[in-house]
Amino acid sequence: MNIKAPRGTADVLPKEAKKWQYVEDTIKTICDRYHYEEIRTPLFEHTEVFQRGVGDSTDIVQKEMYTFEDRGGRSLTLRPEGTASVARAFVQNKLYGEANQPVKLYYFAKMFRYERPQQGRMRQLNQFGVEVLGSADPAVDAEVIDLAMTSYYELGLRSLKLVINSLGDKESRTNYRDALIKHFTPHKEELCEDCQSRLSQNPMRILDCKKDRNHPSIQEAPSILDYLNEESRTYFEQVKTYLTMMGIDYEVDANLVRGLDYYNHTAFEIMSEAEGFGAITTLAGGGRYNGLVEELDGPDTPGIGFGMGIERLLMALEAEGKELTLDEQLDVFLVAVGDETKKEAVKLVHDLRRNGIQVDMDYQGRKMKAQFKAADRYQSKYVLILGEDELQKRVINVKEMDTGKQHEVSVDQLADLLKQKLLGGNRYE
Known part of the structure; x- marks a missing residue:
């Protein structure tokens, strides 16, 4: 197969x-x-x-x-x-x-x-x-x-x-066509099979032939500019x-x-x-x-x-060695720690996407350390950390990956904060 x-x-x-x-x-x-x-x-x-x-x-x-x-x-x-x-x-x-x-x-x-x-x-x-x-x-x-x-x-x-x-x-092309037929006819048998057919159908296309491009008759063909x-x-x-x-x-x-x-x-x-x-x-x-x-x-x-x-x-x-300016960074990666946090993480990701935020999360059941490595591979600008303690307090930790700074934010205020930092920042300027 x-x-x-x-x-x-x-x-x-x-x-x-x-x-x-x-x-x-x-x-x-x-x-x-x-x-x-x-x-x-x-x-x-x-x-x-x-x-x-x-x-x-x-x-x-x-x-x-x-x-x-x-x-x-x-x-x-x-x-x-x-x-x-x-x-x-x-x-x-x-x-x-x-x-x-x-x-x-x-x-x-x-x-x-x-x-x-x-x-x-x-x-x-x-x-x-x-x-x-x-x-x-x-x-x-x-x-x-x-x-x-x-x-x-x-x-x-x-x-x-x-x-x-x-x-x-049309008039110029007709005159040029006649001139090409007259020019190429003595060389017809020297040209490839396709060009022999083109001579009667569309002789101008002989000039565009890849096989015969170096044939002397093509090099010496009359110029269209002389027939305009x-x-x-x-x-x-x-x-x-x-x-x-x-x-x-x-x-x-x-x-x-x-x-x-x-x-x-x-x-x-x-x-x-x-x-x-x-x-x-x-x-x-x-x-x-x-x-x-x-x-x-x-x-x-x-x-x-x-x-x-x-x-x-x-x-x-x-x-030419030109590198396109591609934005390959992920805006936000959510790290969920503990079994009870999964449902809230799914809802949070949904809500953030509906608010225009680019966000992803782990779907492989990985440990916290492996999830952070995934965030690094995605070059995530922010990492959200949601554990069972945060879940109970209705807060989430927001880590800015460039600076390493981390602070706690209310879940209800998260979307507004990220919109201010991402959509109002230099990403779309």
Whole structure:
């Protein structure tokens, strides 16, 4: 019997989960500052959502999706990425009719991709994503990039590189597509099997091939920037101007095309340059996807967004030696001495929790000395000592662990005292 976690998945244990919570809370605060609202979509969608939204020619659709038939014979797919699901929700729930436009959304979601597991790249991955639907303003492109960079910066990352490109509008992409077909056709037999198929389906994706990335024909491929029409060129210049005004450094990479069919105009990736981070340096990627909502039977609606992997974010923090400021101390631990005190201890713990106090007690039937050791392991700020004498007098001993000071307090006044010391002190300042 195989009872281990499936390959490409991992358990996040309590100590590590505290880091995840810190990261998520920090990012949620940033999203609120930028006036983005949370959306939660189903874990699985009808397969057609991703076939139409992500693109039949992508590696995700062709090779990486977890697709199955339900008992009604419907084809369903575990969510491999977030944008198509959000666009589907936008259409289905008629968010395009909301008075406040554009609609600015964020999500934390599990994604599923059947690919070779490696460090920071799992088959079940966790992603933070942002989608803005309803605006074609290049300032929104800059804002989305700024939100991503701010998230990394406020979590402590500094070794970052932002790479941007323009994929142009439909006319520009069509002209560039023709140029790529002309360029790659003489080299078709030299390319991998996937790229040979891409040549007729979506030749731009050849530039994103991991197998052929060093092939001379890719190195010498024409640049998309040479095929941008005036409108696309102006749009890209405006995005770059806004980034410069924000003080955000960037590099232009004409070969950056991203792996999904729905991208147009702005495309970007954020990479880690931290020493020892690994060969795969990408932390986040995204871009503009005007036309995706139409593809999912919605009205003509421009959109832009990005996705960032939480696992890779945590890897980058570790590579840069950044320690998250985690509060791992327990506020209060109650030590109960004697059989008769147990009932009162249970009630006291209940009452303190209802008063907003973080508190725990022994459930192992340990002796007093062992209970104090447990309080030390939890780094408890205060230890409450309840013995049979205290029980009779309706008092409890409160020991402040930092100073070692100990004093007797009425049980009836305990909650108010602890609230004053903990909730009114520097814990929440």
